[in-house]
Amino acid sequence: MTDLAGAGSPPHDVDGRLAAKDGDKTAKFVPGQPDMWAFVLFETLIFTGYFSVYLFQRAQHPESFLHAQNQLDLRIGVVNTIVLLASSWSVARCVEAARAGAFRQASRNAFLTVVFALVFLASKVCEWVLQIHRGNGITSSEFFTYYFFLTGIHFLHLLIGFVVLGVVIYQLRSPARRSQNLIETGATYWHTVDFLWVLIFALLYVVR
Amino acid sequence: MSAAATHTVTPLTRPGGSPFHRIGWHCRHNPKRELWLAWWTTVVFYQLFFVVFFVITRTQPPPNPGWDTPRVVQWFHNHHNGLLIGFAIMFVITGMTAASNALIAYSMRRMSVSPAFGYSYLVLYSLSAVPGMLLLCLVLTVGALRPDRDPELIQWLYDFAFLSFSGTMGVFLIGSLVWMAAILIDKHGVLPKWFGYLNLCNALTEVVVAPAWIFHRGVFAWNGLICWWINMVVFGIYTGAFIVLLRQMIQREDFGTGPLPDLATTKELDRSGDAAVAR
Amino acid sequence: MSDIGINDAHGAESGRPALRRIDGELILWWTLPAVAIIWASAFVLFPGFTPPMSPTMSAEQVASFYRDPHNLSRIRASMILFNWFCVGLIPVLILIVMQIRRMAHRTPIFSYCMLGCVAGGPTLFLTANICWLLAGFRPERSPELTQMFNDLAWITFTSQVPFLIAQSVILALAIYVDDQPRPVFPRWVAHFNLLVAAALVPAAFVALSLSGPLAWDGALSFWLKNIAIAVWIVVMGAVLGQAIRRERADYRQRVEQDVPV
Numbered sequence: 001m002t003d004l005a006g007a008g009s010p011p012h013d014v015d016g017r018l019a020a021k022d023g024d025k026t027a028k029f030v031p032g033q034p035d036m037w038a039f040v041l042f043e044t045l046i047f048t049g050y051f052s053v054y055l056f057q058r059a060q061h062p063e064s065f066l067h068a069q070n071q072l073d074l075r076i077g078v079v080n081t082i083v084l085l086a087s088s089w090s091v092a093r094c095v096e097a098a099r100a101g102a103f104r105q106a107s108r109n110a111f112l113t114v115v116f117a118l119v120f121l122a123s124k125v126c127e128w129v130l131q132i133h134r135g136n137g138i139t140s141s142e143f144f145t146y147y148f149f150l151t152g153i154h155f156l157h158l159l160i161g162f163v164v165l166g167v168v169i170y171q172l173r174s175p176a177r178r179s180q181n182l183i184e185t186g187a188t189y190w191h192t193v194d195f196l197w198v199l200i201f202a203l204l205y206v207v208r
Numbered sequence: 209m210s211a212a213a214t215h216t217v218t219p220l221t222r223p224g225g226s227p228f229h230r231i232g233w234h235c236r237h238n239p240k241r242e243l244w245l246a247w248w249t250t251v252v253f254y255q256l257f258f259v260v261f262f263v264i265t266r267t268q269p270p271p272n273p274g275w276d277t278p279r280v281v282q283w284f285h286n287h288h289n290g291l292l293i294g295f296a297i298m299f300v301i302t303g304m305t306a307a308s309n310a311l312i313a314y315s316m317r318r319m320s321v322s323p324a325f326g327y328s329y330l331v332l333y334s335l336s337a338v339p340g341m342l343l344l345c346l347v348l349t350v351g352a353l354r355p356d357r358d359p360e361l362i363q364w365l366y367d368f369a370f371l372s373f374s375g376t377m378g379v380f381l382i383g384s385l386v387w388m389a390a391i392l393i394d395k396h397g398v399l400p401k402w403f404g405y406l407n408l409c410n411a412l413t414e415v416v417v418a419p420a421w422i423f424h425r426g427v428f429a430w431n432g433l434i435c436w437w438i439n440m441v442v443f444g445i446y447t448g449a450f451i452v453l454l455r456q457m458i459q460r461e462d463f464g465t466g467p468l469p470d471l472a473t474t475k476e477l478d479r480s481g482d483a484a485v486a487r
Numbered sequence: 488m489s490d491i492g493i494n495d496a497h498g499a500e501s502g503r504p505a506l507r508r509i510d511g512e513l514i515l516w517w518t519l520p521a522v523a524i525i526w527a528s529a530f531v532l533f534p535g536f537t538p539p540m541s542p543t544m545s546a547e548q549v550a551s552f553y554r555d556p557h558n559l560s561r562i563r564a565s566m567i568l569f570n571w572f573c574v575g576l577i578p579v580l581i582l583i584v585m586q587i588r589r590m591a592h593r594t595p596i597f598s599y600c601m602l603g604c605v606a607g608g609p610t611l612f613l614t615a616n617i618c619w620l621l622a623g624f625r626p627e628r629s630p631e632l633t634q635m636f637n638d639l640a641w642i643t644f645t646s647q648v649p650f651l652i653a654q655s656v657i658l659a660l661a662i663y664v665d666d667q668p669r670p671v672f673p674r675w676v677a678h679f680n681l682l683v684a685a686a687l688v689p690a691a692f693v694a695l696s697l698s699g700p701l702a703w704d705g706a707l708s709f710w711l712k713n714i715a716i717a718v719w720i721v722v723m724g725a726v727l728g729q730a731i732r733r734e735r736a737d738y739r740q741r742v743e744q745d746v747p748v
Contacts, residue, residue, distance in 0.1 A: 033401055034402075035400060035401035035402035035404075035405060036401075036405065038402045038405070039402060039405030039406070039408070039409070042405075042406070042409060043409065046409070046438065046442065049434075049438050050434060050438070053427055053433055053434060057427070138419075138422070139422060139423075142426070145419075145423075145426075145428065149419065149428070149434075153412075153415070153416065156412070156415060160408070239593055240593070241664065242592055242593060242594050242596045242597060242664065243594060243596060245596075245660070246596050246600070292694045292695050293695070295694070296646070296691045296692040296693075296694065296695065297691075298649070299646045299647065299648060299649055299691035299692075300648070300649060300652060300688055300691045301649060302607075302649035302650070302653075303604055303607075303649045303650050303651075303652055303653020303654070303656070303657075304653065305603070306599075306600040306601075306602075306603030306604050306607075306650075306653055306657070307596075307600050309599070309600075309603050310596050310597075310599035310600040310602075310603060311596065313599050314594060314595065314596055314599060317595070330599060330602060330603060331606065333603075334602065334603040334604075334606035334607060335606050335607070335610065337607055338607060338610050338611060338614070342611070342647070342649075346639070346642060346643055346646070346647070347639070349642055349646070349694045350635070350638045350639050350642050350694075352694070353542075353638060353642070353694050353697075354634075354638070357631065357634075357635070358631045361631060361632070361635050365635075463593060463594075
């Protein structure tokens with residue numbers, strides 16, 4: 001099959017990168033829509049607010065928090081983190097491939113990201129079920145309230161990430177729609193999901 | 209509408225003179241007077257809403273769900289007059305929310321997306337006022353009406369009011385998502401993409417408030433740091449943003465069917481139009 | 488359904504009249520007298536309106552009102568009737584929205600505002616109705632509970648005028664702004680609506696006192712409000728009927744002129 005990159009690639013600018021289809025001058029400063037970066041910043045601020053509240057409460061009752069934290073399995077947390085980091089890697093590869101015009105490869109990487117995300121999703125749900133069976137529900141102790149809240153809100157961002165990845169894959173599928181700008185925007189969002197998880201992992205699992 | 213809009217319109221000279229004269233002129237001749245009327249109604253409504261809820265009735269920030277029954281009765285006693293007068297004002301002005309919803313539905317109509325988005329939003333938010341705000345006004349009024357009512361009933365009314373207010377989540381959640389989707393798909397650039405994402409933040413606050421239905425104390429209660437304070441900050445920023453953006457949209461409006469011209473172009477055209485007439 | 492924003496008033500300028508579909512509107516209009524008669528009957532049937540119950544009744548008195556077997560059947564019958572038909576005027580209100588569309592406005596903002604109000608008013612009437620039905624469902628329960636449901640019903644019924652006020656104000660403004668040689672509604676309809684809106688305002692303050700003109704059985708909150716609503720229904724019904732008939736005549740004329748095309 002003829003190389004898709006040769007047949008359908010948009011014009012390259014001086015740097016050899018794809019000229020942004022939307023003609024957005026600021027695309028040269030940040031990858032993807034600057035609007036997405038504004039959103040990322042805002043969400044990070046809100047999460048910082050939640051983390052601060054958590055840390056403050058933790059400082060008030062260190063023993064009960066520590067006792068509850070011991071119920072968490074660090075290994076599951078580590079595996080989750082590695083899976084998400086791998087998904088970030090694959091989405092970055094996807095962006096690079098799209099930039100070079102290798103859209104089949106980009107598609108593959110996007111699907112790989114989805115697979116990693118599903119693994120994370122399954123593992124998270126299993127962990128929740130495990131904890132609830134052990135008797136640690138959202139109302140059982142203060143630590144577990146925060147645990148379910150933070151992982152829950154992150155899980156929601158992950159679900160939104162599926163929609164975003166869907167948009168990215170939709171863009172990659174057809175030559176008529178490929179917008180490098182949009183693909184980079186989607187990747188930015190995905191990196192944020194990963195970044196937020198790393199923070200949550202550090203706070204809930206590691207910091208004792 | 210498009211056929212009528214393609215022929216050129218001679219620019220109208222805006223009059224000078226006293227503010228009343230100018231406002232009167234605008235009411236009679238400004239082609240965008242309906243939009244400005246809706247926008248000003250929205251601004252005035254939110255100001256009055258703030259004054260009624262935060263100052264007169266002092267129901268926001270909300271009182272504590274963890275209080276025992278005698279303390280709740282005491283709260284009603286302390287707020288008796290404020291509650292009755294403040295909510296009576298709400299019973300007169302709540303209709304102003306229709307203007308806000310109409311303007312937002314109009315923004316979606318101006319976009320390149322299907323009219324279904326605008327209609328969905330209109331229906332969702334029109335029915336949101338009853339469970340999401342009027343129930344609180346009504347129930348607290350009934351609570352304050354007879355101070356000698358059985359304290360258990362007063363506590364029930366107290367819970368009903370504040371939970372219905374904070375805890376009516378679905379309409380605002382779905383409504384915000386509808387607006388977000390319309391903005392992100394829109395090709396006419398009516399509203400900036402970052403505001404589309406801000407709608408997502410607003411929708412997420414409706415999810416974050418869910419624990420208020422479970423907890424009586426702490427940061428996840430209906431008056432808690434996470435479920436109320438942080439959420440209110442996001443909501444305040446969101447409301448401020450859309451009021452400013454809708455104003456810009458009205459200024460940019462050209463009554464056409466294509467992309468909306470951006471603000472700089474509109475201001476230049478206005479200035480050159482005035483200059484041409486002055487010559 | 489055609490897009491609500493397309494404005495018929497400009498249709499003539501483009502050369503080809505944009506004929507909107509108006510079949511069936513007269514049928515919808517005839518629901519108004521039917522619903523009005525049903526409402527009036529239910530209103531008179533409900534023992535709590537004839538004469539209006541006093542807010543100063545004690546819990547025991549309220550409970551005995553609902554327990555009285557002579558009252559109870561009338562309460563249930565009238566409230567069930569209201570439950571069926573309290574949203575019955577919505578089609579007529581939408582006919583008004585359709586007429587607002589015909590006005591010479593640049594944007595559909597007024598019709599959207601009106602749509603929003605139409606959704607809110609009947610919902611509140613329905614809420615009050617449910618509270619009355621609840622009060623009458625287990626009359627043997629504690630008098631305090633019955634009194635609370637009764638309070639909720641009366642306060643909702645009386646004070647929930649915001650959407651009615653907004654409706655009238657929006658309609659008045661829409662008429663004032665309707666700049667055409669033959670406006671859809673005559674000017675006096677706008678003045679009338681503003682008057683009705685003003686008449687409804689005192690009812691919002693019903694909770695401020697348990698006796699006197701502002702109380703829910705008083706001259707302002709009960710009689711003025713309900714009479715204003717009744718008069719509005721009658722007058723707007725007549726004016727609307729006139730507007731619809733005129734539109735149908737215009738429509739027939741345009742169709743006849745269009746034939747050779």
